[in-house]
Amino acid sequence: MRETAYAKINLALHVRSRREDGYHELETLFAFVDAGDELTARSASIDTLTVTGEFASQLSDPFGNLVAQALSRLPRPNGLAITLEKKLPVAAGLGGGSADAGAVFRLVREAHGLPDDWRERAARLGADVPACVESVACIGRGTGTDLEPVENDLAGTxxxxxxxxxxxxxxxxxxxxxxxxxxxxxxxxxxxxxxxxxxxxxxxxxxxxxxxxxxxxxxxxxxxxxxxxxxxxxxxxxxxxxxxxxxxxxxxxxxxxxxxxxxxxxxx
CATH class of the missing domain: 3.30.70.890 (GHMP kinase, C-terminal domain)
Structure with a gap:
């Protein structure tokens, strides 16, 4: 199986206030580019992760990244051996790790389906992850996890x-x-x-x-x-x-x- 971890961009990002929990109240327009990291996966007895690509060296702890965390939070009857080709720079405002996690959710959905509470599981991985699962333009509120549809008249731009x-x-x-x-x-x-x-x-x-x-x-x-x-x-x-x-x-x-x-x- 193959999935592209589509690069996330914020076409607009309004920061409204600081929250007591250390996060910020946001209002953002998420959009996704038709390119990004590439993931390939095959069935295996246990979960494994191999990282390649231009920015692989920037992931100092590959098994602690969001791909591994996403795998650990999604129930399945067997493991997945995943190769992540890291094409997006790290710490770059593109939601690279979140996009990778979103691609894992799609891989698991294709192979086994997702649990009913997958949105909550995605949100616990990071504020951008729920939007990255579907990777379509949408409005994010709260910390970015409260998603609303938007008329996407920019598709193909x-x-x-x-x-x-x-x-x-x-x-x-x-x-x-x-x-x-x-x-x-x-x-x-x-x-x-x-x-x-x-x-x-x-x-x-x-x-x-x-x-x-x-x-x-x-x-x-x-x-x-x-x-x-x-x-x-x-x-x-x-x-x-x-x-x-x-x-x-x-x-x-x-x-x-x-x-x-x-x-x-x-x-x-």
């Missing part, structure tokens, strides 16, 4: 992901948020929510990782319709009306900034 190859942990970025509530997520279809929305963590991320500002500025000069940071960074994205314009932008960025990581795709 060309998108370019760019990361300066600087890991940026989520916790410090949220800690650096200024605490100001700038208002709720707009209502309506995905295009309107994205266009009128914002990412309230951009300033905090830039204060910790100045290259984010350079990536945003560079993408803004490529003819994109929308340029924004995803999640807590440091990955930024640009959307384009035409795939040809996106390809040209990607080629220029590869020439001007050869050390930056990038991924081309389209929104699901």
């Amino acid at each position: 060309a998108v370019l992901l760019v990361n300066p190859r600087v890991p940026l942990a989520t916790g410090p970025v949220f800690a650096a948020w200024d605490g100001q509530d700038r208002g709720p997520l707009p209502e309506g279809a995905a295009s309107g929510v994205a266009g009128e929305g914002r990412n309230d963590l951009e300033a905090a991320a830039i204060s910790l990782c100045p290259p984010v500002a350079e990536v945003l500025s560079t993408l803004a000069g490529t003819g994109a319709d929308l340029v924004r940071m995803s999640g807590s960074g440091a990955t930024c994205f640009a959307t384009y009306r035409r795939h040809g314009v996106m390809h040209e932008a990607a080629e220029k960025l590869a020439s001007d900034h050869p050390r930056w990581w990038q991924m081309q795709g389209k929104l699901r």
Whole structure:
């Protein structure tokens, strides 16, 4: 069996308040790119995990990552031997580990079905995991686990992901948020929510990782319709009306900034 762990991006991310439990009240528009990490699985007597790919070395404890944790929380009559090809950078605002876990849920669903409480099991793994299981555009509230459907009029839109190859942990970025509530997520279809929305963590991320500002500025000069940071960074994205314009932008960025990581795709 094969599954793609689709890269998650936040087309908008509004941080409303700090919670007493240490988390934050969020309102976000999740979207997913048709590319990401790749997982292959086969039946086995016990669960095993092999990690390969460009960013495999960034997973210092492969058996403690979300793939292994997802496997341990899903009942099955037999094990799965999984190979994870890590194509997405780690600590990058793309929900890489959550996307990997979501792909495991889909693999188990295909092979054995999921328990009725799978959403609760997914939420216990991480705030982004429930959205990553289905990997379709949706609104997330609360810590991001309370999901609502959204009219997805952005499906098929060309998108370019760019990361300066600087890991940026989520916790410090949220800690650096200024605490100001700038208002709720707009209502309506995905295009309107994205266009009128914002990412309230951009300033905090830039204060910790100045290259984010350079990536945003560079993408803004490529003819994109929308340029924004995803999640807590440091990955930024640009959307384009035409795939040809996106390809040209990607080629220029590869020439001007050869050390930056990038991924081309389209929104699901």
